[in-house]
Amino acid sequence: MATTAVLGPDTPVGAAIVRKLRLDGHEVIEASPTGSTVELKAALAGATAVVHAAAPADTEAILDAAAGIGAEQVVLLSCAAVYGAWADNPVPLTEDAILRPNPGIDEVAARAEIERRSHEWAADHPGCRVTILRPCAVVVPGADDWPVADLEGIAGLGSGDGARPVQFLHVEDLAGAVAVALNNKITGARNVAPEGWINEDEARALSGGRIVALPEPVRRAVRRLRLGKTVNRGIDALASHAWVVASDALRADGWAPVYDNREALVATRRPTWWQRLSPTKRQELSMAVVGGAAVIGVVAAVVGLRRRSRRTA
Structure with a gap:
């Protein structure tokens, strides 16, 4: 070879x-x-x-x-x-x-x-x-970031209507x-x-992002605020038209x-904090939540009984 x-x-x-x-x-x-x-x-x-x-x-x-x-x-x-x-x-x-x-x-x-x-x-x-x-x-x-070539289209604000193929x-x-x-x-x-492609909205949903369709003038204004500078027309084009x-x-x-x-x-989607926990740690947290809920239930019941006893006294 x-x-x-x-x-x-x-x-x-x-x-x-x-x-x-x-x-x-x-x-x-x-x-x-x-x-x-x-x-x-x-x-x-x-x-x-x-x-x-x-x-x-x-x-x-x-x-x-x-x-x-x-x-x-x-x-x-x-x-x-x-x-x-x-x-x-x-x-x-x-x-x-x-x-x-x-x-x-x-x-x-x-x-x-x-x-x-x-x-x-x-x-x-x-x-x-x-x-x-x-x-x-x-x-x-x-990876810490999405590919630069499509960063604005998926990780940020895309074409607006969500139909752009990516x-x-x-x-x-x-x-x-x-x-x-x-x-x-x-x-x-x-x-x-x-083979083929998916649309912008589906890509953002699969990547764990929110789907937000904004009118073009609003989208550009938000980008300017987010980037702190004039929008790069090249990046804007990559995030607006199909390639x-x-x-x-x-x-x-x-x-x-x-x-x-x-x-x-x-x-390539990052796991949530819960998914990153080991099975043992998940079980411990689950038991703690259940135990905490039980304690809260008992306290609530005791408080309720005391209030009713005071009313009848």
Whole structure:
């Protein structure tokens, strides 16, 4: 089995990729994305494939290092938001759609630039396959925040009527997509998302949030107060228009996600304080509540008897 270097293994996505590749029998090199090209080449030495799961700013050096070690394949993680969230978007978007990232979101713009640069690099290095994966919003069990790309739509205030289609990808299914890309030696771009989508209201309900539909002017005013600054038009667009994608091409390559949109949200929903208690502690608390209720009942009965005896005296 080939040796694969994963850059950014300390991130939730990178860690999931490392686990999946090792389960599939890959020899994995965990490498930091920082350092000069010379240092990166030393870190990646022996790898036949490179997976870039680190920050977009590190891409140029990573590509140069991949070329320096003679890598046969480079897998880059982009995001579905590079298509942009626009009112005229088809539902769903396919890989042949034009990339129109909304202005004002640096992270998404950087991902789009990675894709542009990778096409140039691939033309100069025909001996290396370049795979671009465009996942929808990725959810991670135990994460502190929702994915930034859809934060305002689900964790906060969404499109207003709750009908906007949204998608969520479990991090383990993204790792599975990376494995398929490597094992099948895929070249080109692939969308990564569960089949279909759910609407905004259902997503918020599944995630444990409240469903609040507000008129657009009110929603914008609340956002300004909440964020303490002028609303970012790019984020506002991502939370207002559909940017769901079809992953038929990746499925044809053999990718089969374990989680659908609903299951991904349920699997990553934080447990309540009661659910986090051990069975023993739950039983103790339940007995304490029952015992407390019994004591209150006895006290109430005694007080009642005393009052009746005073009235008859």
